[in-house]
Amino acid sequence: MRVGLFVTCLADLMRPSVAFAAVKLLEDAGCSVEVPESQTCCGQPALNSGDSVDARAIAKQVIASFEGFDYVVGPSGSCMGTLRCDYPALFADEPAWRLRAEDLARRSHELLSFLVDVMHIERVAARYDGKVTYHDSCAGLRELGVREQPRKLLAGVAGLELVEMQGTEECCGFGGTFCVKYPEISTKMVDDKIAHIEASGASAVLGGDLGCLLNIAGRIRRRGLPVRVLHTAELLAGMGGEPSIGEPQEP
Amino acid sequence: MRMSGPSFAQRTRIAIHDQRLQGALANASSGLAAKRAAQKAALPEFEALRERAREVKEHVLAHLDGYLERYEAEVTRHGGHVHWASTAEEARNIILEICRQAGAKTITKGKSMVSEEIALNAALEAQGYEVIETDLGEYIIQLAKEPPSHIIMPAVHKTREQVGDLFAEHHRPLGYAKHLTDIGEMVNEARQVLRGHYFRADVGITGGNFLIAETGSSVIVTNEGNGDLTQTLARVHIVTAGIERVVPTLDDAQTFLRLLARSATGQEITSYTTLSTGPRRADDLDGPQEYHVVLVDNGRSKMLGGPFREMLRCIRCGACLNHCPVYSAIGGHAYGWVYPGPMGSVLTPIINGMAAGYDLPNACTLNGRCQTVCPVKIPLPGLLRELRRQQFEDGLTPRTIRFALKAWAMLARRPRLYHLKMRLAIGLLSRIGRSRGVLSRLPLVGGWTDTRDLPAPQGGTFQQAWRARKGGRS
DSSP: OEEEEOOOHHHHHTOHHHHHHHHHHHHHTTOEEEOOTTOOOOOHHHHHTTOHHHHHHHHHHHHHHTTTOSEEEESOHHHHHIIIIIHHHHTTTOHHHHHHHHHHHHHEEEHHHIIIIISOOOOOOOEEEEEEEEEOOHHHHHHHOOSHHHHHHHHTSEEEEEOOOTTTTSOOSOTTTHHHHSHHHHHHHHHHHHHHHHHHTOSEEEESOHHHHHHHHHHHHHTTOOOEEEEHHHHHTTOTTSOOTTSOOOO | OOOOSSOHHHHHHHHHTOHHHHHHHHHHHHHHHHHHHHHHHHOTTHHHHHHHHHHHHHHHHHTHHHHHHHHHHHHHHTTOEEEEESSHHHHHHHHHHHHHHTTOSEEEEOOOHHHHHTTHHHHHHHTTOEEEEOSHHHHHHHHHTOOOSSSSOTTTTOOHHHHHHHHHHHHGGGTOOOOOOOHHHHHHHHHHHHHHHHHHOSEEEEOOSEEETTTTEEEEEESSSHHHHHHHHSSEEEEEEEGGGEESOHHHHHHHHHHHHHHHTSOSSOSEEEEEOSSOOTTOSSOOSEEEEEEEOTTHHHHHTSTTGGGGGOOOOOHHHHTOHHHHHHTTGGGOSSSOHHHHHHHHHHHHOTTTTTHHHHSOOOOOHHHHHOTTOOOHHHHHHHHHHHHHHTTOSOHHHHHHHHHHHHHHTOHHHHHHHHHHHHHHHHHHHTTTSEESOOTTOHHHHTTSOEEOOOSSOHHHHHHHHTTTOO
């Protein structure tokens, strides 16, 4: 099975280990993984800022890059939601591209829902000693129905205790460009999220979207709190012991 | 009408640092979301009802002219009068004229968001009428001289202590000497004060949650019964409603009534659901002598044929506000006009102009929770994004943002150049931040680094590492 990895710009630039974790999980599941070099970003910054010209151009680039793969999989509910839910609507006036966009949408999946729903993976061989909580990222949850899949896989991780925090479905305040355009609202929202994380008693928070995780980790580090922040895929790929997001790295 | 004065950013800052407001908001939002969830869980056909409600509204919007004409004919047949107002000003003038002809001095009002939209109270008071809001929440904010901060709980931003102070100030001259702190006692005192007004009122103005085409009836829902007293005890009853309020049949109204209270306050149904059809008939024991309906367009018919048509399905339940993390962070007043939250962020720029409401569609994380709780399935995030698209096309997007976007898109559209530039930039950031794990201050992204550290990149891009691992083959 040929899977094209949609790396996502944030994993590519900020945290390659998330993409390597995705590759490991996919290969362990029996997929042959390829990474088209012509991908950059899904185009959300343009799409969500109203710049439909650039959004369409970037969408076409993604569509062309991933033609021919059985599946297109990425470690982000937000980006994969864009491919699945938003691309087809961008081409209302270009029927040929619309068909190609719909074809891409049908083949596109968020990583963990792909592993569970399509590859029928029940369990991954990982160990993590500690109490963790899981933040439901908005796009994955509401656009793609990612909710049970990560919990199912986490339940099989040796040594791991998953505790649910209050308000797990509430937005962390990232929102793409929102967090820099409206920093005070965003900070209030992430502080509310962090209060729930702390109240859960977990020593680490997991999530499926790097945008949310950079936001949460950035605020946690600024406030000097001891909570670790990891992408769910990293933990499931057995990389949960590596420096977490925002932690100092070994030289 | 528009609140003038401080900018969105200033209003936001004030709201976030207002400890009393934050306390009131925290109480309200968590409780209401839980109550709605319990109602949804207890009603197996809830999702089917949402779909049915969406279909009915779509059908009405496709045949709006026909249903409005049918409604008008039925109201007229029952002895009432229908007035058509294409703008807020026309609506105000129609109502002022009805009040003048009635020789009115005192006007009671049931809760009506359309009357807030058309700034009716200010117009009535400017002509010397005594206007009394009878919904407890509206009454409180009328005493406080503030606009509503929520479409169904207009005084949700007020704490019990603030209400006690307001009542003490305004009720003392009426002979109520005690400074109250108990909610039950406050409600009782307000009821006593209001009761006198109902009997003095010449005109009673209410909103209309639904207008039923087949019967010519208007429907209001309340929990205090104030709407009933407002509309039956005055000589003249005026209903104000948007043209999109019409539904075909009584049965259809039932569909919406089953959804409305569950979505709004998490009740199965409100305490009172009141239908009124025309003025008092010869053998009626009570009721108004005149019955008027003012149908307000104010931009709605323009929405019908465009990308915002779905917003006309809105039944004003407030569920989108109750589930919006931005609303619960800043409250309703920060939005600057009468409609706050997601529904207000769509309606305000449409009714008041794109430039006036620039921030509203943008101050949203597109988290989508509003859409999942909307009883008529309005795709609110999609409509907000469409507003952003129009702002961008109209050149309203600030130049700095346009410039940053264009610069980024120029790279994102050129993969080879993108990967080269990004490798350099990421390498630099990684070297600076690696030992601490974070960067505390970065130029151009103060919006991030003022309150958050930026986690340092791990170093090298994935693409680069992947190519290296694959030995240069791609």
